[in-house]
Amino acid sequence: MKKTLYLMRHGQTLFNKRKKVQGWCDSPLTALGIKQAKAAANYFKEHNIVFDQAFSSTSERASDTLEIVTEMPYTRLKGLKEWNFGTFEGESEDLNPPLPYGDFFVKYGGEDQEEFQERMAATCKNIMEGDNGVVLAVSHGAACRNFMRYWEHTSSIEQQERIGNCCILKFEYENKKFKLVDIVNHDF
Template sequence: MDRAIFIMRHGETEFNTQGRYQGQLDSPLTEHGVEQVRQMARLLRYSVDQSSEWRVISSPLGRALQSTQILCEILGYDFNKVETDSRLSEVSVGSWSGLTLKEIEQDWANRLTGTTMYDWYFHSPDGESYEAVQERVTDWLDSVSSYPQVIAVTHGLTSRILRGVYAGLTRQETLALEVSQSACFQLANCTIKRISNEFDEF
């Protein structure tokens, strides 16, 4: 197999079910989230070339590491060999961490004026900018360029921007990319392939 990067988002968390934006806060996986990870791990087991060298790299945030541990159990990969990399962490939304959109609108309505459903995250008064996240995921992609195969466990917004950088997409195109907790993405040969067992994939 040619060099490939497999991108997996963590499973559903308790904050996800409450509509709370986690940023770099943490929240444990729900039972459904655990099953989502198991499903994605089974997909990856058949997608990764087991005869070739491969690594697992995870965001250091708890929900990603919890997902990574489940992934390793199914793949038969030693969790102690997992590398953590803060460049895969979720986008920081600063003071908005742990809040719902309604709560944010109540206290920071002026910050959301003129934003879209895709880019309002980057208008937090003390959160990360799109450009800062783009820079760190670009740096991460460069750092793994010599690895034959990588499974990266990351987060929704970070996954979007990472895939957008890889594909050379505009900011608007990048932020419109799918965010899924039931599918993985394979980056290889300058293309992005969605890996899922959903019926629309067959």
């Protein structure tokens, strides 16, 4: 049976606005971030998309976004958290190394990119193996990007530009594999 996962990035946060590294650390949604989440909610309503279940990262910015998008009960999962950037957390984004990051953050107490991708993939597979057909999962920019990279071999579309706040990635899930079928980047 084919199932659908809507993997979505949270709305803009104070640290996004101030260009701070934000992985496991957290900051609140801005007024624009709340507006972005409301636009995503409208997208789902206008397209008559009804979720069987909803999940969010344990980060407040993700759960706050989800609570604006839908009023349904949801489950917070650590597996949907953003990349752990170690001691770079809260620092200026100017300090980030060039892409790809690979294992750069490991020596600073953070996560390896491959381990991070495996965490996201395993978490999303576990979600979709449940008894549901349409799922919303609110996560983070690098988490969404790395989940896309993990499954790029099954997908015919890709996202080259940055994954914007409240970008929605629509994946089909069948035979234990994900396929990216649509990218919804709102124009705010």
